[in-house]
Amino acid sequence: MPELPEVESIRQQLEPWLVGRQIISAGNYPSAKFSPAIEIIGMRVEYVNRRGKYLLLGLDDGRELVIHLGMTGQLFPIESPTDPHLRAWWEMDDESILGFRDVRRFGRIRVVDANCYEGTLAILGPEPLSEEFTPEQLYAAVKKSSRRIKTQLLSQKPVAGVGNIYADEACFRAGIYPGVRKLTKTQAKDLHESIRHVLSVAVENGGTTLRDYVNAEGQKGTNQHFLTCYGRWDEPCFNCGEPLRRTVIDNRGTTFCGSCQRR
DNA sequence: ACTACGTCCTGCGAGC
DNA sequence: TGCTCGCAGGACGTAG
Numbered sequence: 001m002p003e004l005p006e007v008e009s010i011r012q013q014l015e016p017w018l019v020g021r022q023i024i025s026a027g028n029y030p031s032a033k034f035s036p037a038i039e040i041i042g043m044r045v046e047y048v049n050r051r052g053k054y055l056l057l058g059l060d061d062g063r064e065l066v067i068h069l070g071m072t073g074q075l076f077p078i079e080s081p082t083d084p085h086l087r088a089w090w091e092m093d094d095e096s097i098l099g100f101r102d103v104r105r106f107g108r109i110r111v112v113d114a115n116c117y118e119g120t121l122a123i124l125g126p127e128p129l130s131e132e133f134t135p136e137q138l139y140a141a142v143k144k145s146s147r148r149i150k151t152q153l154l155s156q157k158p159v160a161g162v163g164n165i166y167a168d169e170a171c172f173r174a175g176i177y178p179g180v181r182k183l184t185k186t187q188a189k190d191l192h193e194s195i196r197h198v199l200s201v202a203v204e205n206g207g208t209t210l211r212d213y214v215n216a217e218g219q220k221g222t223n224q225h226f227l228t229c230y231g232r233w234d235e236p237c238f239n240c241g242e243p244l245r246r247t248v249i250d251n252r253g254t255t256f257c258g259s260c261q262r263r
Numbered sequence: 264a265c266t267a268c269g270t271c272c273t274g275c276g277a278g279c
Numbered sequence: 280t281g282c283t284c285g286c287a288g289g290a291c292g293t294a295g
Contacts, residue, residue: 001288053289071272071288085273104272106289120290147266154289164288211275211287251268252288 002069004128004161005202006213006221007053010075013216014098015048017077018057021092029087033108034100037088040065040111052124052160064114066121070106072212075099103212124160128195129203133159138195139188149191150178151250159195165208165230168255170194172229177261179249201226229255 002010022044028037040059047058055075057065067075073087078099081089088100088109100107112118125141126132141158142149152158153167162170171178173194176187183191207213207221210231214220228238233246237257245258 003289068289070290072274102272103274104288106272108290145265151266156290250266253286 001071001163001165001210002073002207002213003053003163003166003202004050004199005166005205005223006207006215007050007055007069007161008203009207009215009221010069011048011050011055014055014075017096017216018045018048018092018098021045021094021096023090024093025091027081027089028109029105031087031105033105034087036065036109036111037090037100040090051121051127052156053163054121054124058114062114063111066110066112066117067100068108070102070104070108072104073100073102073107074212074214076101076214076216076218120156124156125158126160128159128161128199133192133196135185135189135192138192139183139185142183142188146181148179148181148249149176149183150252150254153195154252161199162195164252164254165210165227166195166198166202168230169198169228172256172261173198175260175262177263178254178256179247180263229257231255 023040026038026041028034043059043061045057046060049056053068055067076099078097083101085101085103086099087102087105090098138158142152145152150167150171153162170191174190176191202208202223205221205223205226206215208223209220210224229244233244233255235244237244237260240259242257242259244255247254
């Protein structure tokens with residue numbers, strides 16, 4: 001499930017390839033989620049940005065192609081648009097083809113005027129690795145809601161780009177039970193540090209590949225070898241040795257240490 | 264306004 | 280071996 005580190009790894013690889021390229025032709029799987037792909041034929045790519053888990057391809061007519069990879073989305077060069085799981089593709093003026101493969105079709109594409117966003121993209125919290133993301137800001141943002149802290153992180157409102165893997169990792173590192181509804185200022189400071197830590201390490205490791213994720217060169221990440229919590233239920237906690245536990249929080253599978261992450 | 268929960272999707276693995 | 284069934288989850292829609 002591509003979260004910030006995975007999307008950032010893809011962005012870094014797409015940027016030198018796509019910037020300056022003109023889109024000659026395009027196609028899409030017959031679904032409203034992917035049909036905007038063809039709206040940008042003839043445009044030239046000016047930049048490849050990222051906000052949270054969204055990729056933003058700037059076009060020379062002032063619009064942006066917004067891509068969300070959902071659960072199983074992949075972006076990489078293809079030889080021809082023949083893969084049955086291909087949901088969109090764009091042919092460039094150097095004859096290369098960018099393919100958007102997405103088995104479960106949770107991904108989506110939109111074309112909008114630059115900075116005119118809707119939905120989650122319009123209410124995204126600050127970039128976690130930017131200066132705008134501070135312990136004070138996180139504390140104030142979380143204080144506005146009574147929802148469980150993990151659910152708040154997944155909402156993208158207190159901070160952008162955190163999904164199920166890094167929410168579990170960050171809560172574990174901070175020693176915070178993901179089901180709590182309030183944070184002390186000290187906990188907010190610890191969680192802030194933990195979010196930045198787990199995300200920056202994951203970026204350095206090229207993202208986490210549990211099943212589907214590959215970068216724009218078709219390669220897996222290596223961060224799955226460094227996870228401390230997510231998916232490790234019944235395995236010993238690296239802090240205390242107790243077996244990690246599994247529960248469900250707001251319909252999302254959650255791994256935590258019943259000893260280190262007290263309610 | 265907010266919270267909680269169902270829905271979308273398909274491949275895979277557990278269990279019979 | 281072959282089948283069914285439940286699970287995985289980000290964003291969004293809907294109900295209360």
